[in-house]
Amino acid sequence: MALEEFVDLKLDHHTKDGIEVVDVEGEIDVYTAPRLRELLIELVNNGFYQLVVNMEKVEFLDSTGLGVLVGGLKRVRAHDGSLDLVCTQERILKIFRITGLTKVFGIHDTVDEAITARKAEK
Amino acid sequence: MPTVEVSFTPLPAHVRTARLVATAVARRSGVDEALLDEVRLAVGEACSRAVEAHRLYCPAEPVRIALTDSAGRFEVEVTDAGAAGGAGLAGAADDAGQDSGRDLAGSAAGGAAAGPVPGGSQGLDHGLGLAVIAGLADDVQISETAGGVRIRMSWPAVGLQH
Numbered sequence: 074m075a076l077e078e079f080v081d082l083k084l085d086h087h088t089k090d091g092i093e094v095v096d097v098e099g100e101i102d103v104y105t106a107p108r109l110r111e112l113l114i115e116l117v118n119n120g121f122y123q124l125v126v127n128m129e130k131v132e133f134l135d136s137t138g139l140g141v142l143v144g145g146l147k148r149v150r151a152h153d154g155s156l157d158l159v160c161t162q163e164r165i166l167k168i169f170r171i172t173g174l175t176k177v178f179g180i181h182d183t184v185d186e187a188i189t190a191r192k193a194e195k
Numbered sequence: 196m197p198t199v200e201v202s203f204t205p206l207p208a209h210v211r212t213a214r215l216v217a218t219a220v221a222r223r224s225g226v227d228e229a230l231l232d233e234v235r236l237a238v239g240e241a242c243s244r245a246v247e248a249h250r251l252y253c254p255a256e257p258v259r260i261a262l263t264d265s266a267g268r269f270e271v272e273v274t275d276a277g278a279a280g281g282a283g284l285a286g287a288a289d290d291a292g293q294d295s296g297r298d299l300a301g302s303a304a305g306g307a308a309a310g311p312v313p314g315g316s317q318g319l320d321h322g323l324g325l326a327v328i329a330g331l332a333d334d335v336q337i338s339e340t341a342g343g344v345r346i347r348m349s350w351p352a353v354g355l356q357h
Contacts, residue, residue, distance in 0.1 A: 081211070102214075103243040104207035133214075135239050136323040164232045171330035172323060 081105050084112050090188050093121040098130035101138030109138065113145035113156075122154025125187045134165050139172060146178065155179070155194075157187045197261035197272075198224070205249030205258050213260055214239045217271060224264035225353035230333075234271070234350060237331040240324040241273035241346045248277030248343065268334075269352040275343040 082105035083098040093116055101109060116124065126142065128134070146156040157179040160166055169175045181187035199220050203209040217238040218231055226234060238260070245258045253276050261272040325346075329335055332348035339345075 100211065102207070102239060103210050103246065133235070133239075135236060135243060136327050137243060139323060167232075168236065168327060171327055 082108055084108060086112070086116065089184065090192070092123045092125055092188050092191060094184055094188075095124060095126045096130070097126060097128055100133040101131060101141070102133060102135045103137045106135075106137040106141045110141045110144060113141065113148065117145075117148045117152070117154075122149045122152040123191065124149055124154065124156045125184055125191070126156065126158050127184050128158055128160040128165060129162070131160070131162070131165055134168055136168075136172070139168065139174060143174070143177070155191055157181060157191060159184050159187050197263045199262040201260045201262075202257040205246040205254060205256070207243070207246055209258075210239055210242045210246060213242045213258075217260065217262055220262045220264075221269050221350070221352070224262075224269040226269045226350050227353075230350050233331045233333075234269070237328050237335075237348050238271055238273070240328050240331075241271070241348070244322055244324045245273055245275035245277070245344075245346075248275045252277050264352055267352060268349045270347065270349040272348075273346045274340070275345075277343040 081099050082101060085096045087094055097109065149156050159181050161182050179190060181190060201213060201216055203213060214235050218235045221231055221234045242258060249256055249258055256276045259274045263270045325337060328346065333350045336347040
């Protein structure tokens with residue numbers, strides 16, 4: 074990848090089956106995590122309380138990013154909402170395991186699986 | 196004498212650069228490919244908390260990293276000057292930021308593999324980052340110095356590749 078093409082963090086979101094899916098691509102660290110935090114806050118402020126964060130294209134995640142996800146979960150739970158994750162990458166899953174956060178988040182293999190699981194819980 | 200020394204202005208944007216340099220030197224030192232992700236993450240965590248400490252207490256001071264390859268180990272030492280403003284381990288960066296949701300994360304920390312952080316605080320209150328480092332690095336020492344906090348981490352390395 075040429076240097077000028079490097080994108081540290083790319084964020085997008087769309088609605089699927091009544092759930093807001095946040096697509097994250099790139100690196101979530103102390104520099105970029107505030108942008109994800111702002112997006113999650115914006116979504117909650119706009120009434121989206123059922124969130125799925127798709128991390129399949131995340132190349133790096135540190136504790137700052139974990140903190141943002143936990144903060145997002147706390148915000149949606151305040152509205153009886155949910156925040157599930159989609160992630161199959163071992164290097165990303167490892168940090169969730171080290172911190173014990175696998176017990177806090179629902180972590181799924183695909184967006185469809187996350188949505189189906191969420192709907193089944195309702 | 197460190198193989199590579201890096202010092203950088205305490206800006207979050209520079210943490211990525213520090214990670215990349217550390218990973219590159221680790222690879223050259225012969226650290227197993229399977230461990231490079233751990234090196235990258237642990238160095239990133241150490242630099243992140245150092246940057247936060249410096250931004251709070253001594254923004255004009257650079258964060259320093261020393262990367263050393265010796266005796267079959269690749270060692271990383273991240274030194275901050277946060278204690279100049281009273282940071283130390285007790286004031287370690289609130290890694291989760293304003294949005295931490297400590298009640299949620301705290302419940303998970305009880306089961307974290309990291310356990311107590313040697314020489315200082317433990318759990319999320321004083322740095323999820325430190326817990327991550329403790330869980331990642333093959334060998335880690337966290338100590339307070341006269342000027343701040345020093346985090347030393349090391350991994351096995353097969354030797355310098357020329």
